[in-house]
Amino acid sequence: MDCQASLLTPTKPGGIGTIQITGPQSKNILNEICQDIPKNLPPEKIFYTSIYDDKDLIDQVVISSTPELNGYKIHCHGGPRILQRLLMIIQSKGCDILRWQDHCIPNSLEEEILYYIPKTSTTLGVKAISSQLTDGLGYWSRHAIQAIRSNQYSESKLSDEINTILASQHQARILLSSAKVAIAGPANVGKSTLANQLCGHTQSIIADMEGTTRDWTHRLIDVNGIPVNLIDTAGRRSSDDELEQASIRLSEDILHQSDLILCMMSITEENPMEKIKAMIGNYQNTQIVINKCDLDESLLSNPDFVYISALKDQNLDQLRHIINDKLGFDEFNYKNPLVFTDRQRQILESVISDSSKNRVKLLEKLLDNNTEIQ
Ligand SMILES: Nc1nc2c(ncn2[C@@H]2O[C@H](COP(=O)(O)OP(=O)(O)OP(=O)(O)O)[C@@H](O)[C@H]2O)c(=O)[nH]1
Numbered sequence: 001m002d003c004q005a006s007l008l009t010p011t012k013p014g015g016i017g018t019i020q021i022t023g024p025q026s027k028n029i030l031n032e033i034c035q036d037i038p039k040n041l042p043p044e045k046i047f048y049t050s051i052y053d054d055k056d057l058i059d060q061v062v063i064s065s066t067p068e069l070n071g072y073k074i075h076c077h078g079g080p081r082i083l084q085r086l087l088m089i090i091q092s093k094g095c096d097i098l099r100w101q102d103h104c105i106p107n108s109l110e111e112e113i114l115y116y117i118p119k120t121s122t123t124l125g126v127k128a129i130s131s132q133l134t135d136g137l138g139y140w141s142r143h144a145i146q147a148i149r150s151n152q153y154s155e156s157k158l159s160d161e162i163n164t165i166l167a168s169q170h171q172a173r174i175l176l177s178s179a180k181v182a183i184a185g186p187a188n189v190g191k192s193t194l195a196n197q198l199c200g201h202t203q204s205i206i207a208d209m210e211g212t213t214r215d216w217t218h219r220l221i222d223v224n225g226i227p228v229n230l231i232d233t234a235g236r237r238s239s240d241d242e243l244e245q246a247s248i249r250l251s252e253d254i255l256h257q258s259d260l261i262l263c264m265m266s267i268t269e270e271n272p273m274e275k276i277k278a279m280i281g282n283y284q285n286t287q288i289v290i291n292k293c294d295l296d297e298s299l300l301s302n303p304d305f306v307y308i309s310a311l312k313d314q315n316l317d318q319l320r321h322i323i324n325d326k327l328g329f330d331e332f333n334y335k336n337p338l339v340f341t342d343r344q345r346q347i348l349e350s351v352i353s354d355s356s357k358n359r360v361k362l363l364e365k366l367l368d369n370n371t372e373i374q
């Protein structure tokens, strides 16, 4: 059918969502899903109506027309499920669903910033991406262009600076799509209690018996500005229950894909060092967390461990700082250059490898892709 729809607002939860329908059939589609749409809806007017799926009320919405695109905008509530259902209804009427990104490919630093801001989920992420024009990458590029023109850059200084900037891709990835942090350890050490404290609400069931968490759960949380997908895993213990063993194996796969593993042990554990060594052996980035320190405060001695009481909310701020550091944000300043797209990475790599005569043009291209390079 000659009609396309796309979601213009982020897919994450928001107050208001907007779906755009364009093409010659858009009016017919609107008539099928909404009630009493006026024959002519002038662009300066809006219309309040309801959208039903058969007799099921999905949402009350406001419609505006966009005659320049031969279409309409549906402004609805911004919950992801409402948006998803509305798009499904529109699609079921024969409309093609496009991603808004398909209409616009960011072609300059400014467009990239506008494109990526909705993908961030923390204030720090928004600050870091939105700073990249006046500060960050934009500032550095403009400064570098001037310095190259006036021969103030040595070859090594330029490539050192670019390599430092390229290293920020790791931080950009986390700010845009979150870091995976898993809590692992033997059964009953307090993993779910810690997960719930860091989430600020009850995500996992807690009980004073082994094997309470059978399947891993996860939740997106904000750890001092860093979006973290916090994963609570099933406690390791020997069990005849096949389901539980399958869940423990699955947890193992998740641990291997994590950016950081909090290896948790209880201060009441017998032979804790042996268990700790066995736990951290295989993994890349780990932090030993000793829990239940409210029960025994006499053993808090190893500077490499963090000692907490998840139950009593003791020392969790220190743990949050350690998570930040271990994820590579110890010296993070949101105003520093951040490489957050492949286009930026490729251009910066070319600046290092290309002949010096092209460097200024390449950096101008970084700011705006429409710059021609001979
Ligand atoms: N005293 C004390 N008890 C705690 C602390 N943290 C957790 N507990 C208790 O330890 C018990 C087990 O806690 P959970 O959070 O369910 O432990 P878990 O590691 O998730 O257990 P599994 O899911 O079975 O692997 C519960 O009774 C908690 O209240 C703590 O810091 N201090």
Ligand SMILES: [Mg+2]
Binding pocket: 191, 192, 193, 204, 205, 206, 212, 213, 232, 233, 235
């Ligand atoms: Mg648990």
